Amino acid sequence: MGNTGIIVSVTPEIALEEGYTYAGGLGVLEGDKFYTAGDLGIRYLVLTLFYENGYVDYDFKEDGSPIPRPQPQPDNFLSHLQSKGKISVKVRGENVLLEAFSYKYKTAETIFFHPIQLGWVHNLVDKLYIEEHYEDRFYKYVLLARASAEYIRTHVTLNRVSKIILNEAYTALLPLVLRAPEKYIFIIHTPGPWGHPIFPVELFEREFGFKFISEKVSLTEIGLAASTKTYTVSRKHFKVMQKIIPHFAHQLSYVTNGVSLSRWMTDHIKKLISKGCLNTKSLATAKQEAREKLLKFIRARKKLNSTNKPIIVWSRRITRYKRPYFITRIIEEDPDAIFIVAGKAHPYDVEGLRYMKKFRQYHMEKPSVIYIHDYDVDKARLLLSGGDLLLFTPFPSWEACGTSFMKAGINGVPSLASRDGGVLELIEDGVNGWLFGRNEERLVDPQTPEGTKLDEKEYKEFKSKLLKIIDLINNNEDDYLKVALRSIKTFIPKVDMKEKIRYFIK
Known part of the structure; x- marks a missing residue:
């Protein structure tokens, strides 16, 4: 399609044809983009975390009450993953060793970052979207950002990348650790507050050495500030978000979501x-x-x-x-x-x-x-x-x-x-x-x-x-x-x- 550069898409989740690596709509949407890119011959690289116990499954008591349980990754999914080697990053002041696992479909590839050592960092990414404390949530996405930055530097090289898509605000930490002028695209996937996390400034100072003006820092505002384009995902969503972030309204546009016809x-x-x-x-x-x-x-x-x-x-x-x-x-x-x-x-x-x-x-x-x-x-x-x-x-x-x-x-x-x-x-x-x-x-x-x-x-x-x-x-x-x-x-x-x-x- 005349695309000479690699499109990098950073996401908390993706729904492939196998594996428990998604929770809902964002993951399914990213999966549709992944398979469509492969069918079109586009070099599309998805960067995400490997969740050993998936999202969540349920059993039920006799009265119908749901009992949550883990979703261990199935063998058929694990058998399709290939190691692309190890990378080392620093999170919370400690060196963290991760293995990068690849899942390929034609010209599209998903890389899953999996911590090798046990302990706090392993527990951090045990499950998707399930954390005990807001600091755990913060460091989970610090890990995704640092791992993505390191993988791009060592396995891709920035000059081969045409676009870096940040899906949802949790991925907006990446520009803090990887300077890539004119390459970032930010996609806002929800008007709901759960998609616009705010963290105390002390966490940013401790992890990155940055001092922000506000006591609480919005990841959505980081994504907006760092990106050359910001998309909402429907015309109505575009109108709603203009009222939620009016100080960035001039920067917003929209591309209404779609689906993979061949998949659905x-x-x-x-x-x-x-x-x-x-x-x-x-x-x-x-x-x-x-x-x-x-x-x-x-x-x-x-x-x-x-x-x-x-x-x-x-x-x-x-x-x-x-x-x-x-x-x-x-x-x-x-x-x-x-x-x-x-x-x-x-x-x-x-x-x-x-x-x-x-x-x-x-x-x-x-x-x-x-x-x-x-x-x-x-x-x-x-x-x-x-x-x-x-x-x-x-x-x-x-x-x-x-x-x-x-x-x-x-x-x-x-x-x-x-x-x-x-x-x-x-x-x-x-x-x-x-x-x-x-x-x-x-x-x-x-x-x-x-x-x-x-x-x-x-x-x-x-x-x-x-x-x-x-x-x-x-x-x-x-x-x-x-x-x-x-x-x-x-x-x-x-x-x-x-x-x-x-x-x-x-």
Whole structure:
């Protein structure tokens, strides 16, 4: 593609086709970029940490309470890693020896940094996004920054690098240890405060010898200051972030997220498109095939009394702003449909864990509810191609973009979505999906009276539209299939990752 330099992408997580090296959307997005770059012949180098015990998995008590447990890396993943040698860095005043492990796909490569010695540094990167103390979190990403800088110097050389992409604020420590004028691109992936960490200035002085003006230092502001370009990940996210960081508004632009079509579209639909014979009739056949694959997977987990009902999917990280309470409320009202709920909470998210318990109880007690707690890329393919409708329910302005609705849409699974994130650029209400709620561009706290009032109003519209869609699927399949077909045809040219990645190689 005319790209002569190496694109380096630094990220806390990446979802490959194997291994537990991701927690959610950022990792899956980076995985899609990785495979797309490889397919396009782009030299794309991902730098990240090796988490020996992955993110988190769960067992359940008899009452449905989730019990977190480690996710040891599977043997098939470990067997594909090749050592690229050792590097030494200094963290917390101590020399730390790391081994760099490589995972390759065509011209794309991911490097995982793995501490060799046991002790504090090994514990630091044992799990993704799970730390006991804010200092542990700080030093985890100091380690990523120093390891990335050293690897670029010793194994890549800076003059061969065209761009260095900093994914999320936790990677923004890298410019403090690797001066690379005009090379840094910063991508902000969330408006939420968890994506904009702040640390005491004493940690920076102790680790780097830097004295900042403020007593607390924002990693987001470091990333913004060090980068020549800063992208948000949808048009609405761009507008929301301008109000959160108005002093950097002039520096922001956006590239709406996309997905890898080759990774997420079913083979059946790919063939129909390549032969030019995709229509409502052929789509119905393709959707039935995907549905049967999904039902086979479900039957291995739970006996279903009826499989002729519409399959409604809600699959995402379980946390408040995703509004899992919309799903519990609609399930309690018992509409005539099969509900598949998939996802897990962070082990420190008490409210998210309560929803996991509730979903587990529904799974055990309600014949038409299936809960998949161990949701991953492979299961996502089944759910997002085999369902009849995806529910996309984030609280307004809290979803930066979202890509699950894109993956569903390219497989002829339309969404009922709140007006948030990238949805507004892709879904036209009643044409290629359905919308509910208000296009709010302020970051309203969901737990305030204003947030509660907004929730109540939006839930009524959500419920009304969902019941009408279920009726449409049951009683007017032709009209439903027209919406499903339009979702494929309108989404493909707008979500293809091959087009998105061009912005980062210009």
